[in-house]
Amino acid sequence: MSAAEDGGDRSLGQLVASATTELSALVHDEIALAKAEIRQDVKRGVFGSAAAIIAGVLVLFSLPVLSFALAYGFRAWTDLGLVWCFLIVGGLYWLLAVLLIGLAYAKFKKVKPPKRSISSAKQSAAVLSNVRPHPRAAVDGDLVSADVTRSSV
DSSP states (O other), X not given: OOTTTTTTOSOHHHHHHHHHHHHHHHHHHHHHHHHHHHXXXXXXXXXXXXHHHHHHHHHHHHHHHHXXXXXXHHHHHHOOOHHHHHHHHHHHHHHHHHHHHHHHHHHHXXXXXXXXXXXXXXXXXXXXHXXXXXXXXXXXXXXXXXXXXXXXX
């Protein structure tokens, strides 16, 4: 309902109060919407995490079975003794582990400290170290901090 429709009988105070109430309701509704969206995203995240954990456990449990299958496959393919086939599979796992450790070491070696953040923090510390405390007023020979009043806007 606009001011023209009700004949302009509403005062400026009433219009401001109405606008404030409507703005407050709008903010409240926006907060409720954000909470609902966050709740939905958290549920999706929990479900996704649970699915990933279950998949990881299944892969972990399948490794011994696949290791046995690979060893018996080597035996059928090469006619080597079963012990040698298991040693080959174990050696392949160790080789893969060494390669992954080398890759991880190479990646960790490339990690560097955040130089821009450190220099920015040092600059901020240098600026703040030059800041002087608030001026103090002497009252009856004692040093007392000056009262600073702020006007409300």
